Amino acid sequence: MKWFTGSINDAVATSKSRKAVFVVFVAGQNEASLEVAKVIDSSEISTRLEQDDFVSVKLDSDSESYNFFSQIYKVVPVPSLFFIGTNGAPMEIVADDMTVSNLQMKIDSVLNRVEKAKNTSNDFIKAEQDSTVGNIPGPSTAVVSTSQNNLSTKTVTTLSDTNASSKLQEQDKIERARKLIELQRQQKAEEEKEEEKRRELERRKSGRDVQIARQKQQELEIAIALEERAKEKAQEFAAKERVRQQIAQDKLERKQREQALQKQANQQQSQEKTKNDVPIVADGMTRIQFRLPSGNSHLGKFESTTTLRELRTYVTTNIELPFKRFTMSTSFPRRDLSAEDDSKTLTDLELVPTAVVLIIPLKNTTSIVTSSQGVGFLSRLMWAVFTPVISVYAYLSSYFTGAPVGDSNRPQDNQDEGSSSNSQNRDQSFGNLRRTNSTAGGNIHRLHSGSDNDNDENNTWNGNSTQQM
Template sequence: MGQNDLTNEMDKVWNDPEVVNLCNNGGCVAIKMAANSNDCAHFSQIYPVVVVPSTYFIGVNGAPIEVTAGHKDTPDFIQVLKNVLKLHNDQLGTAQSNLPTGGAQPGPSTDPKANTEDKPPLEERVQKVKEKLEQKKAEKERLEKEKEKQEEAERRKLGRDLQKLKEFQKEREMKETVDQLKKEKAEEKRQRDKIKEQIARDREERAARFKKETEKQQQAQEEKKQAQLAARQKQSSEEEAKKMETARIQVRLPDGTSLLNSFPSSDTLQCVHSVVSQHVGSDVTLSTVYPKRTFTTDDLSQTLLSLNLAPSAVLIAVPGKPSVISKQGNNGGGILALFFAPFLFLWNMIRVFLFGDKRSSQPKREDTPDATETPDESQSTRRRDRPQTAYQRRPISRGDGNVRRLADMRDDDDENATWNGNSTQQM
């Protein structure tokens, strides 16, 4: 026994009244030795003591019947004690049954004659004595071997018990270590979960703040965009309205040349018709290619804006008076004029090449007052409506006072077609 808590607990079990009664009734002799005493040292030389406290149940032959290591509860120890007493009683019963039983033994013969006659020869007696000695020797050797086997079995059993005890201690230590590791891991996991929760809360708060700030920024940007869009729309509307105030009209003449002039969009088509008729020297019929339309006398009283000729348009002039009835869709005269226009252009080119341009020697016709513009207004209108990619053109008209003279645009046919969206090259 030692001085630890397990020894104190086991001492209570040993002194339990039921345990004491079982030991007294079973004929047990209890010996208690301290772990650091000489008696325990001598005892350990025969029966190794590994764990303190330990209980050894030793039989009458000196072999341990049972060994308990460490602390055991009272009910468990009582059950072990009962099993040991049962094994001890079984060993005692087996030993008594092996003792020789007493009986009637034949005594020596009183008849000398009979003894003389029955007495065997000396050699036989010597031989029998030798045989008996051999038998005793063999029996002794057999008993010694059995004893050695029994001792070997007891030593093996004791070794197994000690091995079990060591394994039990090792398992208990491992279990304690595993429990401690589990406890530490659980504590670490709890701390990690706590930190993760805090991080998640911080992340949510940051995300909420970022979302709120982002929404504010987006709202401010959206308001700014809406304001810019409204300003651009207003500016575009103003520019579009300003553009719609003037109509740039390009007229393809029957001889292949073209005229370009600007008119207020509130002017009627009659103004354009008058300018073109004066330039050609005869009445003409005006039409558009896309959308395909031939203007009649009823259309001459309408404004350029209502006829969708603002801010720019391309008209084709065909010799002949405009028809009274408005015809849209398929127009036979317009188709024929478009068909013969290239031939007329070639004929005019040949005529000019062979006979010269007679119009160059004739004085220029004057424009009507409605179609005139001041030089500054004409130049500013052309600069505003001309795309940045357009080439620099010669002035369309020359002015002397309030009189406007149209210029010949024969050399600028291809140039005009590069920027005007209603060009005849789209046919």
């Protein structure tokens, strides 16, 4: 099938100029459209539609021309075949039962209707022309009527008048014909003008429709672009949120791993500490080193449940001390082990598994007080007499031996002090008298006395005159 190759407007103009039927085939992408196209492409149908009586065009259902065509003709089935007359009205619409025989019948029907319309128009024009010519009488008829009515001598004059009137009638007829032709020309010009206006309106309408379609297409593209942008933003936000969640999860996992490693390290340290501690106290024994003021030491092994009282008893019975009364304390941290702690075990005193205990001598203040109670007036008098001598002796002794001068070098200003103070000063003075032997070792001097029973004479002194505890 050979379709019209120009535009729709050109096809419409061609059909009107040729006074041919405008044929429009609306096709789609479905199977029915393909079947109808095969029927139209058959030789029986295509040869007839390619004649000069038809101007055939094909419209696709997804084209702009189809949209414009559907706006003019509201109901446009797909597929369908329109036969449109010169006045723009559909003469025949075929939408179903498109077989070769049916289309041939439709084409014949359309051609018959077109032929009848042409014949009717020609008959009407001929009748108008005949009626115009019939109203003008012929010259012979005028002569006969004149001869019958006027048989007078004025026949020649009447004939001449009749000839003149006939000439006037012919001129009138010619004038009327000219006017009729002019009128027809004007009508045709007006029709062409109206047709031109209609074409212009259709062209403008088509342009507006195309512009509206383009605007809608642009709006649709903008909406699609905005939707795509919104989707991209949503995806980007979701990706960032996943990254943040992943970072938070990684931080949490790293923190958990660090805590687990720290816990494991603490457990290992505690286990190692337990392993290191277990062999020492596995037998339940505690090793304690006793240190004496002389620098000697003694190592003892005890049960962890041994009390401090038992520890004192062990010191008294197993260690030879140059003094009877003593107290015990730890070296580091420095803590005195008093009588209140005698009932506590070594574990309670934190002396397990090993510890160092210092043995420190105590002064026998009780004996001093007891001896001072029997001193009377005579003894105080003797003490007042011998005190200057003893002071001089103590000074000389300290000068040659390097020992510090004690309280005996001070003058006794107050003779009315209590018996306890007098007895202490007396004991110190006699102690200075008894310090006749000394042993020097470096800058440390150790003083010896003749009696080992006096606890006040068993202390050691360094070169700075401070007692070593």
